Amino acid sequence: MALDIKELSSNKSFGGYQKVFSHESAVTKCEMKFAVYLPPKAVDNSPCPVIYWLSGLTCNELNFIQKAGAQKISSELGVIIVCPDTSPRGCNIPGEDDGWDFGSGAGFYVDATEELWKNNYQMFSYVTAELPEVIKKNFPTNGKQSIMGHSMGGHGALICALRTPGFYSSVSAFAPICAPTECPWGLKAFNGYLGPDKTKWDEYDACKLVAKYSGPPLGIYVSQGESDQFLKDGQLQPEKLVDACTKACVPIILNRDQGYDHSYFYIASFVDDHIKHHAKFLKD
Numbered sequence: 001m002a003l004d005i006k007e008l009s010s011n012k013s014f015g016g017y018q019k020v021f022s023h024e025s026a027v028t029k030c031e032m033k034f035a036v037y038l039p040p041k042a043v044d045n046s047p048c049p050v051i052y053w054l055s056g057l058t059c060n061e062l063n064f065i066q067k068a069g070a071q072k073i074s075s076e077l078g079v080i081i082v083c084p085d086t087s088p089r090g091c092n093i094p095g096e097d098d099g100w101d102f103g104s105g106a107g108f109y110v111d112a113t114e115e116l117w118k119n120n121y122q123m124f125s126y127v128t129a130e131l132p133e134v135i136k137k138n139f140p141t142n143g144k145q146s147i148m149g150h151s152m153g154g155h156g157a158l159i160c161a162l163r164t165p166g167f168y169s170s171v172s173a174f175a176p177i178c179a180p181t182e183c184p185w186g187l188k189a190f191n192g193y194l195g196p197d198k199t200k201w202d203e204y205d206a207c208k209l210v211a212k213y214s215g216p217p218l219g220i221y222v223s224q225g226e227s228d229q230f231l232k233d234g235q236l237q238p239e240k241l242v243d244a245c246t247k248a249c250v251p252i253i254l255n256r257d258q259g260y261d262h263s264y265f266y267i268a269s270f271v272d273d274h275i276k277h278h279a280k281f282l283k284d
């Protein structure tokens with residue numbers, strides 16, 4: 001596995017550095033970009049825990065670092081934040097750039113099995129296996145990691161944690177797509193990447209995965225804005241996740257925040273709470 005990375009940008013921020021890198025991914029068979037915030041402690045080469053952030057539809061590695069305002073709290077708590085892109089890009093797959101909710105910018109964090117997509121769209125393996133190896137090799141990590149995300153990335157964070165018991169110390173999400181096998185975005189993506197066999201879909205649906213979860217506590221922490229248009233449209237369905245967690249006796253905290261929508265203004269308002277939540281689980 002090639003673990004070499006190329007620095008594309010570096011900006012000092014709250015005593016640490018916000019950086020962006022690219023590398024050749026053996027898993028997605030294309031160049032991938034990711035952003036890394038290094039707190040002062042990591043700049044001094046002391047081992048730090050890592051929080052992975054997974055963005056939503058239409059995003060790349062930059063949305064979170066430019067809009068969420070997470071650098072100050074990450075600097076104070078000494079956590080490295082890693083933000084991958086949301087899909088492979090430029091793979092010359094017919095239709096890859098035809099829509100905003102499928103293909104480029106919409107990898108849905110699954111390992112595709114359909115012929116057209118399976119060569120490159122391996123985002124589950126990329127996020128949970130290849131990228132952590134790249135991070136471990138190139139940055140001062142202490143072996144502990146958590147994962148968080150937004151919308152499609154909230155779904156991604158939940159399924160990554162639920163499918164890899166013990167790998168992540170905690171998981172959190174803003175406005176996650178909780179039941180992708182039962183919402184329009186998920187139906188389109190899963191049909192396209194995984195094909196018509198719905199037993200494959202269940203392997204990437206947080207509600208179905210919670211029902212059979214067996215592993216250490218996950219510290220699931222979810223925030224949902226009450227004025228979120230996509231909540232009203234039935235794309236998110238947090239009540240189904242709470243129901244599944246209750247039935248499976250898996251603890252979950254769901255914050256329902258009055259007046260907030262689906263945007264990064266909402267994420268920026270509560271990102272400190274999410275990172276503090278993870279920091280509790282990531283303590284040495």
Ligand SMILES: N[C@@H](CCC(=O)N[C@@H](CSC=O)C(=O)NCC(=O)O)C(=O)O
Pocket residue numbers: 055056057058059063067100150151152153262263264
């Ligand atoms: N089609 C619209 C909507 C796209 C959108 O709202 N994307 C969200 C994530 S939605 C679920 O995954 C997002 O995070 N957008 C980026 C941002 O910086 O706000 C469009 O194309 O705008």
